[in-house]
Amino acid sequence: MSAPQIADLVAQARDGDPRAVARLITLVESNDPALPDLAAALAPHTGAAQVIGLTGSPGVGKSTITSELVRALRGAGRRVGVLAVDPSSPFSGGAILGDRVRMQDHATDPGVYIRSMSSRGHLGGLAAATPQAVRVLDGAGCDVVLVETVGVGQAEVEVATLADTTLVLLAPGMGDAIQAVKAGILEIADIFVVNKADRDGADAAYRDIQGMIGLGERAPGQWRPPVIKAVAARAEGIEEIVAAIDKHRQWLRTHDQLQRRREQRAAAEIEAIVLEALRERIEALDNGASLSDQAAAVAAGQQDPYTAADHILSSI
Amino acid sequence: MSAPQIADLVAQARDGDPRAVARLITLVESNDPALPDLAAALAPHTGAAQVIGLTGSPGVGKSTITSELVRALRGAGRRVGVLAVDPSSPFSGGAILGDRVRMQDHATDPGVYIRSMSSRGHLGGLAAATPQAVRVLDGAGCDVVLVETVGVGQAEVEVATLADTTLVLLAPGMGDAIQAVKAGILEIADIFVVNKADRDGADAAYRDIQGMIGLGERAPGQWRPPVIKAVAARAEGIEEIVAAIDKHRQWLRTHDQLQRRREQRAAAEIEAIVLEALRERIEALDNGASLSDQAAAVAAGQQDPYTAADHILSSI
Numbered sequence: 001m002s003a004p005q006i007a008d009l010v011a012q013a014r015d016g017d018p019r020a021v022a023r024l025i026t027l028v029e030s031n032d033p034a035l036p037d038l039a040a041a042l043a044p045h046t047g048a049a050q051v052i053g054l055t056g057s058p059g060v061g062k063s064t065i066t067s068e069l070v071r072a073l074r075g076a077g078r079r080v081g082v083l084a085v086d087p088s089s090p091f092s093g094g095a096i097l098g099d100r101v102r103m104q105d106h107a108t109d110p111g112v113y114i115r116s117m118s119s120r121g122h123l124g125g126l127a128a129a130t131p132q133a134v135r136v137l138d139g140a141g142c143d144v145v146l147v148e149t150v151g152v153g154q155a156e157v158e159v160a161t162l163a164d165t166t167l168v169l170l171a172p173g174m175g176d177a178i179q180a181v182k183a184g185i186l187e188i189a190d191i192f193v194v195n196k197a198d199r200d201g202a203d204a205a206y207r208d209i210q211g212m213i214g215l216g217e218r219a220p221g222q223w224r225p226p227v228i229k230a231v232a233a234r235a236e237g238i239e240e241i242v243a244a245i246d247k248h249r250q251w252l253r254t255h256d257q258l259q260r261r262r263e264q265r266a267a268a269e270i271e272a273i274v275l276e277a278l279r280e281r282i283e284a285l286d287n288g289a290s291l292s293d294q295a296a297a298v299a300a301g302q303q304d305p306y307t308a309a310d311h312i313l314s315s316i
Numbered sequence: 317m318s319a320p321q322i323a324d325l326v327a328q329a330r331d332g333d334p335r336a337v338a339r340l341i342t343l344v345e346s347n348d349p350a351l352p353d354l355a356a357a358l359a360p361h362t363g364a365a366q367v368i369g370l371t372g373s374p375g376v377g378k379s380t381i382t383s384e385l386v387r388a389l390r391g392a393g394r395r396v397g398v399l400a401v402d403p404s405s406p407f408s409g410g411a412i413l414g415d416r417v418r419m420q421d422h423a424t425d426p427g428v429y430i431r432s433m434s435s436r437g438h439l440g441g442l443a444a445a446t447p448q449a450v451r452v453l454d455g456a457g458c459d460v461v462l463v464e465t466v467g468v469g470q471a472e473v474e475v476a477t478l479a480d481t482t483l484v485l486l487a488p489g490m491g492d493a494i495q496a497v498k499a500g501i502l503e504i505a506d507i508f509v510v511n512k513a514d515r516d517g518a519d520a521a522y523r524d525i526q527g528m529i530g531l532g533e534r535a536p537g538q539w540r541p542p543v544i545k546a547v548a549a550r551a552e553g554i555e556e557i558v559a560a561i562d563k564h565r566q567w568l569r570t571h572d573q574l575q576r577r578r579e580q581r582a583a584a585e586i587e588a589i590v591l592e593a594l595r596e597r598i599e600a601l602d603n604g605a606s607l608s609d610q611a612a613a614v615a616a617g618q619q620d621p622y623t624a625a626d627h628i629l630s631s632i
Contacts, residue, residue, distance in 0.1 A: 267611035295583035
């Protein structure tokens with residue numbers, strides 16, 4: 001796709017055409033050669049959207065909370081984009097997944113854009129693609145972009161670099177509190193939500209996480225993550241979550257943190273693009289310097305992986 | 317540490333000195349400059365260990381199953397190494413974590429080496445470090461190396477590239493089955509274990525996962541992942557898991573897959589080393605070409621991230 005065609009699509013997306021938005025995200029997801037043109041076309045129109053990350057283990061009710069947040073934000077007249085990122089899902093292309101039935105409530109609302117994204121097989125790709133997809137939704141005029149990820153671990157940390165505000169969702173009885181500490185989630189969470197708070201163990205989970213937050217050292221003026229109880233399936237606790245997000249945004253603004261987070265996000269984004277470009281160069285090597293030739297030598301014990309890496313580094 | 321010192325440590329590790337093994341893994345984990353020397357010293361002694369990956373969501377009982385597998389393998393007279401990989405945990409250094417109490421059963425057994433590993437803050441590092449740590453345990457004479465990871469997503473896929481055989485652990489009532497499909501786990505699992513099979517919903521989870529395996533197309537001779545019910549806390553199902561691992565190993569051997577998997581593992585390992593080296597070069601850039609300068613320009617909307625990436629690519 002040519003640069004003028006990209007510029008047209010961006011203009012249509014800015015006019016609110018959901019198909020143009022969909023096509024632009026597909027370009028991002030498929031790592032289209034036109035991405036640099038797209039990034040250049042979007043750059044002047046980005047930076048206004050509030051980016052909110054949601055993360056938590058499978059089964060904590062991420063989709064339900066996301067859906068209720070969308071409802072609340074729409075009620076306040078805000079345009080909302082939702083990116084549901086599945087780091088290794090084979091599904092993508094905007095499909096509304098089986099367990100996302102609630103999301104269909106918003107499927108006919110022109111003020112909501114919902115999209116699932118996968119890495120389409122190349123893992124490094126998602127780290128580069130997600131921030132570009134956020135830029136598309138930002139450039140298309142979304143006031144808020146919700147980025148939802150599955151899992152505990154690396155994906156969360158990537159959400160945190162991406163978002164202005166990161167919500168970590170827990171549920172009772174899943175051993176989440178200990179896991180949260182292990183996964184370094186205390187450091188990335190701006191807001192904790194204990195969902196399914198009507199179930200046994202909710203108070204214990206609440207106390208556990210409050211206790212762990214209390215243990216952390218915090219300088220004066222530093223943000224202390226609130227812990228909110230919710231029963232998203234009955235829309236309970238959603239107002240409190242929205243209020244906490246607003247309060248965190250105020251804190252970011254008054255403490256010069258919004259700019260800092262956005263520069264960190266840009267740095268991660270640039271680095272991901274650079275590493276992806278280098279990965280492509282590595283894949284394109286041939287003859288004795290190819291990755292598969294070197295790998296065969298290492299697997300056979302004829303060469304160690306560092307010497308093999310040196311060969312490849314000197315070839316790209 | 318000099319190359320002769322490394323060679324001494326490797327010799328001590330091969331003699332069964334657990335402190336030497338610990339020091340070598342610490343070198344790996346801290347991305348020590350001596351890693352190329354270590355890799356060269358280990359290369360002639362590696363390739364014999366059977367590498368088994370274990371993965372699953374928080375709360376499915378990974379540690380309990382790992383511990384019972386260690387017991388069974390020790391009963392068969394095999395030397396066992398365990399790497400518990402927490403992609404973003406701040407803890408490391410061989411600490412036995414709070415919920416790993418069962419592992420302490422093996423703490424005094426000289427035929428077992430147990431180690432937790434974290435990324436120590438640099439995320440790309442773990443992808444490079446884990447295979448090196450496996451090499452240390454392999455070179456130190458472990459017959460079997462168990463690699464346990466937390467989370468659903470990218471980490472699993474990395475375990476799968478690393479392991480000869482990958483076990484995916486599920487538990488009833490955690491929405492795991494749907495999540496397993498979403499996370500592409502069907503493609504990476506060689507063996508499924510439904511743990512906590514005495515709980516409500518175990519049969520449903522078992523049927524769900526069997527149904528999904530049945531849906532996949534499979535060429536004649538291709539491996540069909542078995543699904544095993546276990547109650548690891550009562551050591552039930554462990555024999556069946558060990559038998560399935562052995563059967564899968566036989567299948568790998570008779571279908572030329574062991575070699576193929578190990579070459580893939582070597583390729584992933586080499587690529588991770590190359591990308592880590594390039595990442596370090598990026599971090600070391602200064603003046604206007606530095607990542608933080610470029611990131612500030614992108615955050616300010618003065619530059620798009622692809623142009624910024626081009627600047628950095630041309631500087632390294």
